[in-house]
Amino acid sequence: MPAVQSRGTIYGVILNDKASLAAIGPALFADPYKAAPKAPVLYIKPANTRLNAKVGAGATAILPAGADSVEIGATLALVIGRSASKVAAADAWAHIAGVAVVADLSLPHDSYYRPAIREKCFDGSCALGSEVVPVTDIAGLVARTVVDGVVVAQRRFDDLVREVPQLFAEVTAFMTLSAGDMLLVGVPWRGPQAKPGSTVAVEVKGIDRIEFSLASSGKAVVAPGPATVIALGLNYADHAKELAFKAPDKPLVFLKGVNTVTGDSAKTVRPEDATYMHYECELAVRIGKTAKGVKRADAMNYVDAYAVANDYAIRDYLENYYRPNLKVKNRDGCTPIGQWIPAAQVADYKNLALRTYVNGNLTQDGSTRDMIFDIPFLIEYLSEFMTLQPGDIILTGTPEGLADVKAGDEVVTEIEGIGRLTNFIVSE
Numbered sequence: 001m002p003a004v005q006s007r008g009t010i011y012g013v014i015l016n017d018k019a020s021l022a023a024i025g026p027a028l029f030a031d032p033y034k035a036a037p038k039a040p041v042l043y044i045k046p047a048n049t050r051l052n053a054k055v056g057a058g059a060t061a062i063l064p065a066g067a068d069s070v071e072i073g074a075t076l077a078l079v080i081g082r083s084a085s086k087v088a089a090a091d092a093w094a095h096i097a098g099v100a101v102v103a104d105l106s107l108p109h110d111s112y113y114r115p116a117i118r119e120k121c122f123d124g125s126c127a128l129g130s131e132v133v134p135v136t137d138i139a140g141l142v143a144r145t146v147v148d149g150v151v152v153a154q155r156r157f158d159d160l161v162r163e164v165p166q167l168f169a170e171v172t173a174f175m176t177l178s179a180g181d182m183l184l185v186g187v188p189w190r191g192p193q194a195k196p197g198s199t200v201a202v203e204v205k206g207i208d209r210i211e212f213s214l215a216s217s218g219k220a221v222v223a224p225g226p227a228t229v230i231a232l233g234l235n236y237a238d239h240a241k242e243l244a245f246k247a248p249d250k251p252l253v254f255l256k257g258v259n260t261v262t263g264d265s266a267k268t269v270r271p272e273d274a275t276y277m278h279y280e281c282e283l284a285v286r287i288g289k290t291a292k293g294v295k296r297a298d299a300m301n302y303v304d305a306y307a308v309a310n311d312y313a314i315r316d317y318l319e320n321y322y323r324p325n326l327k328v329k330n331r332d333g334c335t336p337i338g339q340w341i342p343a344a345q346v347a348d349y350k351n352l353a354l355r356t357y358v359n360g361n362l363t364q365d366g367s368t369r370d371m372i373f374d375i376p377f378l379i380e381y382l383s384e385f386m387t388l389q390p391g392d393i394i395l396t397g398t399p400e401g402l403a404d405v406k407a408g409d410e411v412v413t414e415i416e417g418i419g420r421l422t423n424f425i426v427s428e
């Protein structure tokens with residue numbers, strides 16, 4: 001199957017080549033990072049980024065307003081052939097159907113502290129090839145990037161910090177990669193840049209050649225993908241204070257894969273080595289119609305339903321790169337979401353009580369009126385650079401009142417007028 005038709009989730013990894021780590025140098029050990037990353041620094045390329053860049057398809061990526069150049073991250077996608085969970089490095093290639101050529105586009109950014117959503121998730125920013133070629137090693141492959149007919153960069157895949165088997169083992173240790181998912185092996189440090197109006201090609205001899213152009217306005221034609229699950233960090237002032245952060249001046253957005261979503265009365269695993277795992281009661285908002293460039297005044301017309309969500313986190317795995325990282329927030333079954341209630345049945349989304357009970361004891365008690373960035377703001381902010389689709393979900397953050405939960409605990413999150421969501425913590 002052509003990679004672009006896979007409909008799976010696309011995961012990428014930064015800082016996975018030795019040149020990147022060498023270029024950052026001593027800054028790796030300075031504030032705010034203080035250490036090189038321990039876990040792979042992963043991110044998600046959501047459905048709105050999936051550009052069919054088969055030569056001749058006429059693909060165009062749309063840069064966000066004000067962006068005058070983009071970095072072309074020539075890379076390879078490992079296209080998953082069969083479901084992979086806790087796979088040993090030696091067995092990795094048996095789960096990979098093949099590799100596809102990808103150009104992972106980013107607006108240039110220097111900080112790796114927060115997930116780079118506006119920079120990496122604009123419409124059409126993941127240009128995908130159509131060929132999936134079975135290989136069992138990528139070290140000898142060479143990717144050439146061509147901008148307006150001129151070769152501007154060439155990279156090999158022989159200086160990865162984590163080679164494919166090890167990367168695969170470390171990722172599948174905490175989240176399942178399903179058939180059709182893709183894992184990009186990493187973009188080079190400071191890839192070549194191109195400007196709107198340019199035509200870009202990436203070719204890997206023996207695999208594929210892709211081609212697309214760049215524009216600063218218009219509508220990107222993207223291939224269907226899974227629902228995008230958007231989450232907000234520190235979106236309640238009291239919770240930000242609880243974690244000793246000052247409230248952010250723009251939304252702290254991160255994405256989650258659909259592997260993490262589960263339902264009511266589900267079991268969620270607490271890892272053996274965790275010392276602090278906490279729930280987060282959140283109002284989940286579902287998008288009902290395609291949203292791009294939506295203004296605040298009109299934003300609520302794009303919401304079709306609400307649900308109670310519980311966005312668990314394992315704080316032990318928190319690192320400062322693209323914080324919170326996927327090992328904290330993208331574990332299988334760590335995001336229970338309850339029944340969807342039509343928006344028309346919810347009287348006042350701005351004033352709903354949120355509560356969590358652990359084994360019947362009230363531990364978290366807040367109100368949606370204390371959100372820092374409210375729902376209309378979030379829809380305007382996100383739809384400025386990414387097209388939201390029906391079924392996409394925004395988890396709007398959690399108030400204060402976090403506590404560690406252990407195997408055997410029953411955790412009930414509830415939101416006034418929406419419902420109750422029960423979850424059971426179990427050990428591995």
Ligand code: CA
Binds near residue numbers: 233280282311397398
């Ligand atoms: Ca959360």
